[in-house]
C-alpha cells in the first residue's frame with residue numbers, strides 16, 4: 117500500500133539503525149510526543165533495535181488519556197439526562213470516570229451513541245429536533261478542525277439542539293510544561309506529524325531556542341520514526357537544537373491554512389487540565405464567544421462534580437514519562453484492556469495498552 121509498505125522496508129530500516137548506532141557516543145533521552153508513535157515504536161520493537169544509549173520516553177500525546185477526569189464525569193452526567201443523545205467516538209466509552217464509564221451510563225438507559233464523525237452527530241441532531249444532541253469533542257490539534265467545522269455548520273444551518281462538550285489540548289504548551297518540570301529527563305522531541313500537518317511548524321523554533329532542545333517533526337511508520345530518531349541524535353551529538361521536518365510528505369511549515377482559519381474562527385485558547393498532569397496554561401481550546409451557545413458545559417450547567425482517581429493507577433507518571441507502564445504494579449493483573457483502571461490502558465494510543473498488546477509476555481518476566 118502506497119506510503120505504508122515502502123515506509124516499513126526492513127533493509128532500509130536496518131540501514132537507518134546502523135547509521136544511528138554509528139553516530140551515537142553517549143546516553144540520550146528522546147520523547148515521542150504522540151501515542152500513535154508510541155504504539156508504532158513498541159509494536160515494531162524499534163526501541164529494542166536502537167543502541168542501548170538511546171532511551172525512548174513515551175509522551176502525553178494520547179487524547180483519550182489526557183482528557184481530564186472532571187470532563188469525563190461531566191460527560192456521564194450529561195449523557196444520563198433524559199432527552200439527551202450523547203455521541204462520541206468509541207474509545208471514550210470505556211474510559212473510567214470517578215465511578216463508572218459511558219458504557220455503564222448506556223446500560224443504565226442513557227442514549228449514548230458511537231459515531232464515526234462529528235458530522236454524524238449533527239445529522240442525528242437534525243433528525244431529532246426534540247432532543248438535545250451532544251458530541252464529545254476531545255483531542256489534539258488533529259481532530260479539532262472537524263469539530264470546529266461541525267459547530268460552524270450547526271450555526272450556519274440553525275441547528276440549535278446540537279452542542280459540543282469540548283476538551284481540546286495543544287502540543288506546544290505541553291512540550292513547554294514537560295521541559296519546565298523539575299523531574300524532566302527529556303533532551304529532544306519527536307513532534308507529532310499529524311498535528312503539524314494541521315498547525316504547521318511555526319510554534320516550534322522558539323521552543324528549540326528557549327529549552328535548547330532538538331525537535332524533529334516525525335511521522336508514524338517505522339522508517340519515519342527511525343529517520344526522526346536519526347536526525348535527532350545527529351543534532352544531539354553535534355550540540356545543535358533546531359526544528360527539522362522529517363515528515364515533508366505531510367507537513368508544510370504553514371500547515372493547513374483552511375483548517376487553521378476554521379480553528380481561529382470557532383475556538384479560542386484557554387487554560388486546560390490534563391489528566392495525570394494538571395492544568396497547563398494556554399494549552400487548550402474552548403469555543404469562542406461567537407459559538408458559546410453551542411458549548412455543552414454552558415448549556416447543561418453541570419455542577420457538583422467530585423472527582424476521584426483510582427488509588428492504584430499511575431497513569432500520570434506514565435504520561436509524564438516518569439515510569440514505563442510495566443513499572444505500575446497493576447499492569448496486566450488488576451489492570452488490563454478488558455478491565456482498565458486508567459485511560460492509558462483503554463485508548464488505542466495509550467502507552468499502557470501498547471505495552472499490554474505487544475510487550476506483556478516480555479515485561480511480566482523481566
Ligand code: SF4
Pocket residue numbers: 428429430431432434441444445446447448451452456457458459460461468
Ligand atoms: S497499567 Fe493500568 S493502573 Fe497502571 S498506570 Fe497503566 S492504566 Fe494505570
